[in-house]
Amino acid sequence: MSVTLITGASSGIGAELARQLAAAGEDLALCARRTDRLDDLRTEILAAQPGRRVEVRALDVTDDAAVFAVFRAFAADFGTIDRVVVNAGLGKGAPVGTGRFDANRATAYTNVIGALAQTEAATELFRAQKRGHLVLISSMSAMRGMPKKVTVYAATKAFVAHLGEGIRGELLGEPGLDIDVSVILPGYIRSEMNDKVKKPMPFMVDTVTGTRAIAAAIQARKPYARVPAWPWRPMGTAMRHLPLKVVRRLT
Template identity: 60%
Template sequence: MRKNVLITGASSGLGAEMARQLAAQGHHLALTARRVDRLEELKNEIGAAHPGVEVVVHALDVNDHDQVFAVVRQAAADLGGLDRVIVNAGLGKGGRIGTGKFAANKETAETNFIAALAQCEAAMEHFYERKAGHLVVISSISALRGMPSSMTTYAATKAGIAHLAEGIRMDLLGRKGLDIAVTTIFPGYIASEMNEKVEQEQKLMVDTATGVRSMLKAIEKEVAEASAPQWPWAPLGQVMKHAPLGVVRKLV
């Protein structure tokens, strides 16, 4: 089992729920986010429920790239090495391109792609040193096609990190002596703090615990790619990839 797990963006939503469920499975955790007060609350909650699980917390703004590398190194030292890093921190701001929302779109692009690149770099440096590890990148089902309106930049960044993960995976092919895996998760509509204020009703939404359970099932298998929940998003993903834009527009 990949025992020691670092999660970015762990103060709420999918990140916090992954921490709860991984702790229940006996994983030791390094939890990072900007909101340290929430991380401390989560640490206390996990400690009360699972006293044998070690939890360390670190303040981390993933857009501070030097801090990303420093925190990964410190968390590795805290736990005696990291077995898995889950690149989860993300942002959902944005607006239709050409409508004066460049600042929000830029912030999303920097957080979801450039900062994710820094996290992948830091994690893979550690894994190459140890010759073992599991990099997990949380993309989105929206990455499978270009998305309209406020989703345009978000979807593009999630497509970008999915390709980034695939490139890292390809780099590992044929390299002997390395026990390093790379997994990309494409969550469908899972209830979280990021989407709770979205005005339009999102079809096929599942609760946070159910969605995260599906994500972790794929992560534990260390598959290359997985939609979560698998049903209905695995078949719907294929439709999204190949259907005409007008059909995709109706789906989203």
């Protein structure tokens, strides 16, 4: 039975991904800061999928030591971790230079240092096992520098995407290891992170639909995926070349 560890699993895409992977037959190691929500999610999943095993633990990904401790504890629980989904992140921010360094710093620390800690801990486990599947949730905003409140967030997601690609390149040269690395770039998917955004967002899809596309890319072990494929696969290509005055309209 395959075991998937998901961070940031208490809400939004993380929680829905847990539901969908459990329905596909996977056991789950779920962690997030809000353990009450994790407990409720565990109860929900086991009621729908009584044959599954779901373990939960509290985790703040900005606590480096806790990241390594929790990942190792889950590995001890199950005897192995087959996949880690680096999903936990923060989406708040403000235009740079407008007096909200605190918000931008929190986003940068969580999405960069937190993602690095998770990735280090996961890859350490996989190296010891000589196998595994590392999944990093980036964002379509990583394709270009973005303006307004998204500037720092987009920059952090570009870090995540390049981190994954670099690790993939490193592991390709190491014999005896069967470790896949997937970088997933979701487009606009409704979640708790953006549910307070009042401005209509182009091509927004609901959580279930968007997460279904993410889950499919993960299960196919794709090295790189823009999801949902329409319109984000062609949109990503266009974003690389469009003038910034056009790209800024997507925020």
